[in-house]
Amino acid sequence: MFSGFMVNAWIVATMVAVVAGIIGFFTVLRGSAFVAHAVPQAGFAGAAGASLIGVSTLAGLGTFAAISALSIGFLGKRGRHDAVTALTLVFMLGLGALFLSWSEEYASAIYALLFGEVLGVSSNQVLATAALGVVCIAAVVILYRPLLLTSVVPEMAEARGVRTHRMELCFLVVVALVTTMSVPVVGALLMFSLMVGAPGAARSFTDKPLSALSLSVGISVAIVWTAIAASYETDWPVGFFVGVLGAVFFIAGRGWVAWRRSAAGRVDSTGHLATGPMQLATATGMNGEPT
Amino acid sequence: MDAVLTSIFEPGFFTSEPVRVAVVVGGAVSLVSAVVGVFTVIRGQSFAGHSLGDLGTTGGAGAFLVGANPLWGFVTFAIIGAGAMELFGARRPRGRDMATGIVLGAGLGIAALFLYLGTTQSNTTGATITILFGSMFVIRASMIPVFALLSVLALAVVALLYRPLLLSAVSQDIASARGVPVRVVGALHLLAMAVAVSLSCVTIGAILSTAVLIGPAAAALRLTKRPGLAIAWAAVIGLAVTWLGILLAYDSYYWPPAGRGWPVSFFVVALILVVYLLADLANGQKARRAGPRAIASDKGPGVVAGRAWPSLPPEPGAE
Numbered sequence: 001m002f003s004g005f006m007v008n009a010w011i012v013a014t015m016v017a018v019v020a021g022i023i024g025f026f027t028v029l030r031g032s033a034f035v036a037h038a039v040p041q042a043g044f045a046g047a048a049g050a051s052l053i054g055v056s057t058l059a060g061l062g063t064f065a066a067i068s069a070l071s072i073g074f075l076g077k078r079g080r081h082d083a084v085t086a087l088t089l090v091f092m093l094g095l096g097a098l099f100l101s102w103s104e105e106y107a108s109a110i111y112a113l114l115f116g117e118v119l120g121v122s123s124n125q126v127l128a129t130a131a132l133g134v135v136c137i138a139a140v141v142i143l144y145r146p147l148l149l150t151s152v153v154p155e156m157a158e159a160r161g162v163r164t165h166r167m168e169l170c171f172l173v174v175v176a177l178v179t180t181m182s183v184p185v186v187g188a189l190l191m192f193s194l195m196v197g198a199p200g201a202a203r204s205f206t207d208k209p210l211s212a213l214s215l216s217v218g219i220s221v222a223i224v225w226t227a228i229a230a231s232y233e234t235d236w237p238v239g240f241f242v243g244v245l246g247a248v249f250f251i252a253g254r255g256w257v258a259w260r261r262s263a264a265g266r267v268d269s270t271g272h273l274a275t276g277p278m279q280l281a282t283a284t285g286m287n288g289e290p291t
Numbered sequence: 292m293d294a295v296l297t298s299i300f301e302p303g304f305f306t307s308e309p310v311r312v313a314v315v316v317g318g319a320v321s322l323v324s325a326v327v328g329v330f331t332v333i334r335g336q337s338f339a340g341h342s343l344g345d346l347g348t349t350g351g352a353g354a355f356l357v358g359a360n361p362l363w364g365f366v367t368f369a370i371i372g373a374g375a376m377e378l379f380g381a382r383r384p385r386g387r388d389m390a391t392g393i394v395l396g397a398g399l400g401i402a403a404l405f406l407y408l409g410t411t412q413s414n415t416t417g418a419t420i421t422i423l424f425g426s427m428f429v430i431r432a433s434m435i436p437v438f439a440l441l442s443v444l445a446l447a448v449v450a451l452l453y454r455p456l457l458l459s460a461v462s463q464d465i466a467s468a469r470g471v472p473v474r475v476v477g478a479l480h481l482l483a484m485a486v487a488v489s490l491s492c493v494t495i496g497a498i499l500s501t502a503v504l505i506g507p508a509a510a511a512l513r514l515t516k517r518p519g520l521a522i523a524w525a526a527v528i529g530l531a532v533t534w535l536g537i538l539l540a541y542d543s544y545y546w547p548p549a550g551r552g553w554p555v556s557f558f559v560v561a562l563i564l565v566v567y568l569l570a571d572l573a574n575g576q577k578a579r580r581a582g583p584r585a586i587a588s589d590k591g592p593g594v595v596a597g598r599a600w601p602s603l604p605p606e607p608g609a610e
Contacts (some may be wrong), residue, residue, distance in 0.1 A: 016481070028389055031389075032391055033388045034341070036392070037338075075571070083337045086338075086506075090506070099555045115521060197396050228532020243401065250379075
């Protein structure tokens with residue numbers, strides 16, 4: 001399980017899991033799960049187009065991910081955010097379908113881009129993934145405070161002079177970067193499961209932003225490692241285990257909240273613990289409801 | 292005149308049996324989706340609408356695996372998915388967003404497994420593509436009665452729930468205060484959406500399913516804030532883009548580079564995007580003419596105050 005070609009798989013998957021845990025935390029906090037689903041799928045269309053005209057798939061992926069992220073950002077400023085995301089997504093997928101209808105061989109390449117081929121990662125891909133991952137994490141570290149503030153309490157951020165829309169665009173660009181980094185190795189669908197499942201579960205266990213962030217990374221890495229080991233043993237696709245484990249962790253988190261609530265003997269209508277220390281996030285409703 | 296018509300409608304367009312079925316079924320499906328979609332967009336559930344399509348696709352892959360009729364796979368999985376979303380989904384938009392994401396993530400994982408098992412057992416990789424992208428020209432005429440029945444079911448649900456749906460979209464609190472069973476109404480709407488989406492998924496594919504659900508409705512809601520009018524607009528736009536898309540796809544058979552026709556889905560989504568951008572532009576023009584006050588109120592309640600129900604909710608995500 002740890003020999004030869006498997007080493008690259010473990011390294012790349014761990015890097016992707018760490019980044020997914022971090023970016024996913026903000027994704028869930030901002031209620032942007034749809035964006036996290038749409039941008040990688042749009043990038044997939046770009047990769048299909050790039051392979052058609054013989055350019056590097058990474059370039060096509062990055063370009064399409066960036067275009068879709070920016071158009072969601074700009075169109076979403078005026079229209080309904082989720083509707084605009086859906087429109088961008090279907091248009092990009094439509095382009096993908098067009099590219100695929102032009103090319104001759106596609107079935108297995110598509111399958112790999114959607115569901116990933118983490119067991120066939122080359123050393124070059126490891127380097128590219130690492131470089132992009134470092135850029136993503138650096139961006140989040142630099143933007144940490146304003147990003148958290150606009151995610152949790154947009155009104156307060158606005159009052160403090162943070163430009164919420166500019167922050168949204170920055171966040172979307174980071175999502176596009178993560179997409180470019182992860183889709184070639186783990187696939188569009190698996191990345192999405194990681195970015196939503198792990199942080200969603202982590203938030204049930206703690207309301208403190210930093211602990212939730214670390215827990216999210218921890219759960220994400222645990223999911224990926226378990227999934228790879230299970231996939232190695234059973235030969236079933238990695239994406240299956242990641243998707244199902246994400247849901248299992250999420251349900252466990254919900255169960256934990258319910259248990260704590262009944263143990264504390266108080267009903268908190270928000271579905272989250274009201275007993276913890278009154279952190280910024282608790283006071284302002286990290287679960288997305290301004291009090 | 293004849294020459295112009297011939298160049299628009301390539302020879303055989305009106306006599307081809309697949310085209311006729313596609314025009315009827317595609318038109319009906321996009322009509323139902325557009326009407327249901329207006330409520331989906333108003334309630335901010337585009338993500339759920341898209342996810343139900345992907346979940347239906349999982350069901351389609353499962354049905355393919357066991358050799359059942361794909362339609363029932365699509366419908367079953369979409370309804371199970373809708374139930375799971377309703378179960379996990381908090382009442383707040385962000386909680387719902389996450390619940391949808393979790394259900395979708397699990398569904399996609401299962402889809403990966405089904406497709407894997409399907410390809411290893413039967414060695415037909417083409418099935419993946421057909422399931423994911425669908426094709427309007429492969430609808431069988433024998434399925435039309437079932438489709439019609441399910442379409443009527445979806446439309447009946449939204450017609451019966453018209454007022455409570457809108458009211459609970461505006462404010463869940465006001466709706467509950469007036470005695471609307473908010474959760475039941477929400478669950479029934481998800482059910483109608485699941486049926487509409489799985490119908491469109493199995494006939495026109497997952498991409499177009501989301502496109503005809505959200506696109507016409509989103510464009511219509513840029514044109515008008517009145518729900519009744521928006522439904523009419525969405526229906527017209529949905530039909531127009533689908534039929535025009537079919538026509539263009541038929542004509543494109545003679546186009547470069549491959550000489551075997553461009554996909555219908557590309558034309559339909561491109562047309563929808565154009566219509567949406569035009570509607571957005573018209574909306575901006577109208578707001579500018581009406582002056583700054585109207586622009587301000589465009590974002591919030593009060594636009595159609597004085598009507599039977601309160602105005603549409605402020606747009607989520609808009610500043």
